[in-house]
Amino acid sequence: MLLTTIYIIAIIAEAMSGAIMAMRRGMDLFGICLIGIITALGGGTVRDMLLNHYPIGWVKHPEYLLYTSLAAIATTFTVRHLHHLRYVFLVVDGLGLVAFTIIGCNIGLEGGVHISIAIIAGMVTGVFGGLLRDLLCHQMPLVLQKEIYAMVSLAAGAAYVAMLKAGINTGTASVLALAGGVTFRMLAI
Amino acid sequence: MLLTTIYIIAIIAEAMSGAIMAMRRGMDLFGICLIGIITALGGGTVRDMLLNHYPIGWVKHPEYLLYTSLAAIATTFTVRHLHHLRYVFLVVDGLGLVAFTIIGCNIGLEGGVHISIAIIAGMVTGVFGGLLRDLLCHQMPLVLQKEIYAMVSLAAGAAYVAMLKAGINTGTASVLALAGGVTFRMLAI
């Protein structure tokens, strides 16, 4: 429940960050929406395709496409004022990264893959949306140049899976991974 | 039957347009063929991977690879004369976009997805071939900058699905969506 709430907030924030980059590249409204959607949902999509985990999240929950495209459209009207919220965005971005990671780890573990693959599934969920955004916006993927983002995802995923294997329940492990991951992310700024 | 005929003509035209861009980028014959094939068949490939719809079209029908690569090769011999056909290409491109969209919607609906996802499946079929072509040719995807192309696809897909839901048979709905979509596309030039 906590994880779902954070997830929804995080895909909205990611869609807004994608939309801002698309606007800077002079894209039209369709491009802004598509980049917003792909930034928010692309990591989970790649993960599901790699793990043969169908239906993909947004196929099962079309409302995610609605939330993220509305967030992208809303961004075009409010972008001038969004810089006031930059600290809010940083926290949400950190929370989202770790929430994406935990969800990806869970889907890997449910699929019965090796724990190393579950951690990779978490990292793919966390960072591949931004990587696809950068590819489509025609710039060098940021995640390949600033490793902290991927490191937070891998560390949070590894810690989360380790806690589950140590017998800690999912809820507690999620909260601890979220708290630790976001702190790690904030300290690294 | 009509749809299949238009589809074959459209993948040949798309392969030729991909080949022309590959030639401009100085690619060799392999690159020209691959870009031609991906421009023509890439949208349907992405759609099938997203919807878990296997086997993918060209795996089931390897002759599509033959048609599109022959079209790409033929383009290298005839490219100087093709500009005489630019209006023919525009009409075929518009027809192809709508035919791709309708086929994508049908595959989505057959897969039992939500109608919004069926319309998205149509749009992915229509525009992702060109998007992959632009990515591989190392330029900003055109579809993200000139929204009319995606808008025609989304409008034709939505109209088509709405007609089916209103009880209109597939053949009539296809012809009406094709006529409307191509008119919309031509008016927008």
Place this chain on the structure above:
Amino acid sequence: MLLTTIYIIAIIAEAMSGAIMAMRRGMDLFGICLIGIITALGGGTVRDMLLNHYPIGWVKHPEYLLYTSLAAIATTFTVRHLHHLRYVFLVVDGLGLVAFTIIGCNIGLEGGVHISIAIIAGMVTGVFGGLLRDLLCHQMPLVLQKEIYAMVSLAAGAAYVAMLKAGINTGTASVLALAGGVTFRMLAI
């Protein structure tokens, strides 16, 4: 057995070549590892997703991720001395290309696809790792400009599948395709 040994050597060599390009582009250690992994394992991953062949190789064998990321990391320490080994790399690269191709053809044939699709599956395995590396490193894919690489893959794949269809056993056909393909590759330099 021979094929597996060549495969492991080849993914290590490919990971090192990917790491070298990532280092030239100023990536951090995460980027270097990811580009190394994708260069080595990306072709097989795309093939498996296109053919619905799950689990993907590295999901079933997570040790491949370990080998390739260790190879990428080792490259960062030894890159100054690697140019002494450039002829070794060329031979391993040629061997790897043909080994990837044969493995891809085998997976296609096991999946029951048309022989033309099996040859395509071989070529995708052989060249798409490098293509993804170039996309992520933000440069024009080399394979689209220097056709020899793809031609070696297609020729070796076609010869291999033809030998199997002519009743030659897998082991003999593999050795002959490897010998022929590597000779072709070396002559073309």
